[in-house]
Amino acid sequence: MQIWVLNQKKYIALAGGFLIAIAFISGRWIGNVIVAERALIVASVLGAVPIAIQAFQALKVKVVSIDVLVTIAVLGAFLIGEFEESAIVTFLFLFGAYLEMRTLNRTRSAIKNLTEMAPESALKQMSDGLFLESPIEEVDIGDVLLVKTGAKVPVDGTVTSGEGYVNEASITGESMPAAKGPGAQVFAGTILENGTLQVTADRVGEDTTFGKIIELVEEAQDSKSEAERFIDRFSKRYTPAVLVLALVVGLLSRRVDLAITILVLGCPGALVIGVPVSNVAGIGNGARHGILLKGSEVIRNFSRADTFVFDKTGTLTAGNPRVADVQLYTDEPENVFRYLAGVERESDHPLARAITEYNGATDHCSVESTDVMRGEGIVAIADGHRIAVGNAALMERERVPVNGTMQSDIFRFEQSGNTLVMVSVDGELRMLMGIRDLIRPGVKEHLQKLRALNVKSLIVLSGDNQGTVDRVAHEIGLTEAHGHMLPEDKAQYISQLRQQGRIVAFVGDGINDSPSLAQADIGIAMGNGTDIAIETSDVVLMNSDLSRLPHALGLAKAIAGNMMQNIVIAVGVVLFLLVNVFLSEWMNMSVGMLVHEMSILLVIFNGMRLLRYKLR
């Protein structure tokens, strides 16, 4: 019964409004006061019922909620015969709640759109080999599923047969469809634009990358920063305190109307809703732009970051080394290349991949043995010859002589900022190779935008040599560059920066950079939605694209600012009302309730502005 009444709140509000209108027309226009009064009484009682039920339920679990205050206020108004007040207050309260629900729904729309993209059903292969449409809850790990053109991929899994193109924008933000064939990984929530795939499920439901992203955004929206937890504790005390205040004032002044007006003002509504609303709208905006901000505290810290530290390989650079320059000291180049090809095929070092790619389809020699010298290179016996491929340290160890011409060439290579690889055959230096890892396009502009957002230092840390990092720093306008850094060194460096009082954001690719991500005030991972990036960082740039970074920072600052605006509005309104209760004539319960409801809506609308935030 109670539940039914509570579900009719919308209609009760409507009825109340209608009755009040009748009362006004009757009382002011027609002059029939009796009808007017009756209408108001009915409206008050109708409106008071759901509010009283809610108040009662709250008291049962020892919560002094705003319903309690409003119920007492309405009763008070009734007692002193102010039927107009009681009717208007109940109407405003119910109607206000309805408006709040509508606007809050819109604020939360971004996350709603995300959850709606979650797959609901899948074509599961049954024991007879046929595919049957089943609800997603009935899909288990290991099931074979059929995905047709235009359908959502229902699980995280591996393609067993078929081929097609998948739009992975919901996970990576990448708009170019990715080609998938047998053995390829596919993700739940992505759309098969073209082709047909049979997929074995590896992860289902909440365990899929998509499921984790949704859960992350949901948790982030409700994660409370210090300030919000404070407001929560404050409001739990505030409401009973207002009750006491109203009682005291009522007893001291003997004015019931004053007391009940205070009751109505005693709802911290705007304050309690105002801060989370900014959060929700901001995080929703972020999610839509491929940025995951993991919560209110993260946003606050991020908005104050003044130093950005970048990992080089894979973050600032494309992580795709290429051979840029070659210098030969032999009249049998084909042989040297053959030996090189053979040796590099044995290695999966990123530099080896670059070399192999450069070599192309040369035929290679057979390799009898290889010896990897960590930090130096490889020594191999191939076709009876001793081949050494590596850096200067390796050449020294192999006692390879270097003449004047070679020296100046080596110097030239190092100056160019490329990583230098030397190849010797049987103790004679035969080839120099300069390998370059290209900087991602547009990085310079993106980082300059960070400067415009008040970031004082842009620093790169890398395991690469100083020459290379200096070149990178120069090319994209960084303030500092440090090479020869092992992962522990990077974390140590960040720790030092923080001790200097700087607020440090570290940007890395999530897998190798865990210590640094943990040390920094804000860890930003360039994940492409992979689990590791999501777990260990505070902010995730979903498509490994630095272009989102300025938007992320700007958004964080906008959210922090918006929250402050809402707090000011909320507190300002309460002060304004309190002052007027005691000092002015026109303040009464209805006006108080009206202003109160409007302040809540104002705060929600202000928060909603964040949904449309764009970096200029």
Next chain:
Amino acid sequence: MKKAVIQLETLTCPSCAQKIESAVKSLEGVETESVNVLFNASKVKLNFDDSKLSAEAIEKMIGTFGYRIIKSQVKDL
């Protein structure tokens, strides 16, 4: 021990979240520190001892406050 994730229709007032939180915490068999009411997502997450308390009882309790339950999932912990 099981984990329940209950999706409610939209919550609008923060005091609603407070009420639900207090009410759920008062149920026998609920692990109080695990109770998390996500106001914005309108979800209630909690761990509970299924030998002392059933998921239906939890849902019923929330229902008496007038909040419609849209979906409810119970997983083993």
